[in-house]
Amino acid sequence: MLYTLLKMKRPLLPLLLFLLGVSIASALDKQPIADYHARRAALASHLDGGVAILFAAQEPALDFMPYRQDEDFYYLTGWNEPGAALLIESEVIATSDHPASKYREILFLPTRNLRLELYTGVKLDANAPGVTTSTGIDEVLPMTDLPLVLNTLARSTRHVGPVWSQHDEAATKAMLTWTAATLGSDNVADSHDVRDLTTALRIIKDAREIALLTKATDASIVAQRAMMRAVRPGASERTVAGIIIENLMAQGCERPSYAPIVGSGFQSTVLHYSDNSQTMQAGDVVVVDAAGEYSMYASDITRTLPVSGHFNARQREIYDVVLGAQRAAMAAFVAGNSKINDREHRDPDSLDTVAWNYINTHGKGLHGESLGKYWIHGLGHSVGINVHDPMVYAKPIPPGAVFTIEPGIYIPEEKIGVRIEDIYRVDENGGLIDLTAKLAHTAEEVEAAMQAKD
Ligand SMILES: [Mn+2]
Numbered sequence: 059m060l061y062t063l064l065k066m067k068r069p070l071l072p073l074l075l076f077l078l079g080v081s082i083a084s085a086l087d088k089q090p091i092a093d094y095h096a097r098r099a100a101l102a103s104h105l106d107g108g109v110a111i112l113f114a115a116q117e118p119a120l121d122f123m124p125y126r127q128d129e130d131f132y133y134l135t136g137w138n139e140p141g142a143a144l145l146i147e148s149e150v151i152a153t154s155d156h157p158a159s160k161y162r163e164i165l166f167l168p169t170r171n172l173r174l175e176l177y178t179g180v181k182l183d184a185n186a187p188g189v190t191t192s193t194g195i196d197e198v199l200p201m202t203d204l205p206l207v208l209n210t211l212a213r214s215t216r217h218v219g220p221v222w223s224q225h226d227e228a229a230t231k232a233m234l235t236w237t238a239a240t241l242g243s244d245n246v247a248d249s250h251d252v253r254d255l256t257t258a259l260r261i262i263k264d265a266r267e268i269a270l271l272t273k274a275t276d277a278s279i280v281a282q283r284a285m286m287r288a289v290r291p292g293a294s295e296r297t298v299a300g301i302i303i304e305n306l307m308a309q310g311c312e313r314p315s316y317a318p319i320v321g322s323g324f325q326s327t328v329l330h331y332s333d334n335s336q337t338m339q340a341g342d343v344v345v346v347d348a349a350g351e352y353s354m355y356a357s358d359i360t361r362t363l364p365v366s367g368h369f370n371a372r373q374r375e376i377y378d379v380v381l382g383a384q385r386a387a388m389a390a391f392v393a394g395n396s397k398i399n400d401r402e403h404r405d406p407d408s409l410d411t412v413a414w415n416y417i418n419t420h421g422k423g424l425h426g427e428s429l430g431k432y433w434i435h436g437l438g439h440s441v442g443i444n445v446h447d448p449m450v451y452a453k454p455i456p457p458g459a460v461f462t463i464e465p466g467i468y469i470p471e472e473k474i475g476v477r478i479e480d481i482y483r484v485d486e487n488g489g490l491i492d493l494t495a496k497l498a499h500t501a502e503e504v505e506a507a508m509q510a511k512d
Contacts, residue, residue, distance in 0.1 A: 086138060086312070087273075087353040089266045091194025094136045097259060098146055098163055101134065104255045105148035108220030109211070112252060113229040114142040117178060124313065125178075129443045130224065130256045132354055137193060139181050141168035143204055143229070144195075147211070150219070165195040166204050208237055222252035257448035261440060262458035267355065268483060271441065271460055274357035275481055275493045277309030278349035282359055282497055285320075285346055286507040289363050295320035295334035295344070302348045311350030315358060315445040318348035322365055326475030327468035329435060340366040343373050345475050349445075356445035358462050359494055360479035367508050369501055373474055376467050377501045379421040379429060380476045383413040383465040387437060393488030395454050398461055399436035407454070410437035413465045424471060432469050438462040441481055457484045460493075 101110055115128040117140035127138050135144060143166040152158035167184045175181060182189060184200045199207065221237075223230040234249060263271065284305045288298050299318040306314055321331040322344035338344055342365045349357035362377060364370070369377060387409040390396065400408035414437075418430035440449035441460050455461060464479030480494040498507035 087270065088136045089264075091136070093264060093266060094134060094194060097134050098144075099161070100259055101252075101255055102146050102148040102161055102163075104258075105146070105222055106220050107148055107150045108222060108248070108250075109148070110144070110146040110222040110252050110255075111230070111233060112144045112224055113227050113233075114140055114144075116140050117174070127354070128224070130253065130260075133256065133260055133443060135165065135193070135195065137165065138354075139167075141201065142166060143201060145204070145207065148219075162197070163195055164197040164199055164207065165193050166199050166201045168201045204233075205236065205240075208233075209240060212237070212240075220248040220250055222250050222255060224253065225249075225251045253448065257450065260442055260448055261450070262456060263442060263460050263483070264458075267442065268460070270353050270355035271357065271481070271483070272493055274311065274315070274350055274352035274355050275359070276496075277306055277311050277352055278357040278359050279494065279497045280309050281305035281348065281350065282346070282361055283507060283510070285348065286361070286363060286498065286504065287510060289338065289344055289346075289365060289508060290367070291338060291340035291365055293338050295322060295325075295336050295338060298338075298344075298346070299334045299348070302346075306350035309350070309352075311352050312354075313351050315349050315351045315356035319345065319360075320348070321345045321475065324470065324473045326362070326473070327470045328475075329466075329468070338365045341370070343369070343474055343476065345477050347477065347479065351445075354443050356441055356443070356447075357481060357493075358441055358445050358464075358479060359481065359497065360464060360466075360477045361498070361504060362476045362478065363504055363508060368505055372472070373476075374501055375421055376429075376469070376474055376476050377478075379417055380465050380467055380478050381500060382420060383416040384463050384478050384480070386416040387413040387463050387465070388482075388490060388492075391455075391482075391490045393455065393457050393484050393490075397451065397454055398438045398440075398449075399451050401436060408437075409463065413437050413463075417465065417467065421467075423469065429467050429469075432467045433465060434468065435466065438464055438479075455484060457486050457488055459484045 112131050114131045145164045147162040149161045150159045170181055170183045184198045189198045281302045285298055285302050288301045298320045302318050317332040319332050320334045321328055322336055322338045323342040325331045326343050326345040343362055344365055345362050347360040349359045390412040395407055397408045399410045401410055404411050414430055417433055418428040421429050438461050440447040460483045462479050462481055466477035468475040480492055483491045485491055498504045
């Protein structure tokens with residue numbers, strides 16, 4: 059099959075693949091096109107009569123890094139090819155200043171580069187048969203039409219309205235400069251960061267996003283279990299990291315959500331240690347912060363293990379304080395009221411404050427001091443298309459949110475670092491559902507999982 063395709067004349071390839079129902083771009087699990095359309099419509103309702111223009115990530119042609127789509131672009135389209143643009147016009151009711159305009163959405167696709175396709179694979183362009191069906195977007199035009207469409211839009215209304223875009227994108231800056239020069243700067247003075255709007259949408263996950271996050275988490279649980287069976291004195295941190303990646307890939311993940319952290323001994327106290335270059339020693343603990351990404355949705359899990367298979371009394375004491383802090387935060391959770399982080403203000407509604415108070419009132423350092431000073435990061439974060447998904451941390455956690463609770467204590471002078479990180483979702487009734495519930499959690503469960511045969 060592959061051989062036949064390679065011999066075929068290239069212009070026929072997209073047609074054939076389309077007829078076969080083959081996704082050219084990727085093997086990602088996509089949501090139904092109606093889901094992405096609903097997100098674009100929701101975005102349009104917040105545009106204040108303006109337009110949103112987003113650019114896809116560019117193709118990494120020569121740096122050998124795998125392609126990953128711009129997150130907002132993916133969230134709004136499910137489109138996983140480079141170099142595209144998305145224009146959304148909000149519906150506008152006619153006034154004395156403006157004629158009425160209807161909701162409109164256009165995907166602009168770049169011209170195919172047949173030479174580059176020899177390196178990075180066949181792409182769709184706006185002339186591909188059935189392109190509105192396969193992209194799920196009402197109108198699909200060549201990228202070269204974008205200036206013309208913007209020009210027509212401004213000429214008909216004499217006012218583009220607020221322009222919502224990705225401010226830090228070079229393509230956005232070029233587009234805004236061009237539009238200002240062409241139309242007169244008054245027409246595009248009102249420029250906003252579209253991420254202010256997409257963040258509000260992305261905080262609340264729909265049912266199929268929850269399903270993808272659950273798949274990412276289930277795959278990560280398999281990888282964590284394999285990791286637990288592999289940790290032993292004399293094993294290298296890097297080998298353990300490799301076992302995690304192997305299992306994530308075997309479970310269908312396209313990549314780890316972040317570089318796996320396997321830090322033993324003193325390195326268990328270094329938060330983002332990812333050299334993973336040591337050989338693990340009996341008597342040490344090892345912090346393993348590792349998880350995978352499934353169809354663009356990330357998971358994020360941390361477990362702490364005794365390298366030799368059993369925690370000593372002091373390690374166990376610290377472990378139980380961290381576990382207690384996590385459980386205290388879980389127990390305090392109230393949907394629509396609790397926030398995740400606010401160490402600075404010690405907000406009583408912050409789960410971070412609850413966990414912080416627990417750690418400060420349980421256990422002691424070597425000199426009798428409270429342990430809170432050994433916890434130097436926030437309690438958690440939103441998880442989604444980004445492992446640190448956008449979130450408005452000053453606001454309470456709503457139903458539909460997915461986030462981590464990950465307290466830790468890191469005592470360099472004792473070479474003991476413990477972090478326990480699990481992922482939770484808030485259901486429609488405000489209940490807290492632990493997506494990581496199947497993974498060994500208490501000290502005894504972790505010790506038992508290290509002896510497990512499968
Ligand atoms: Mn995390």
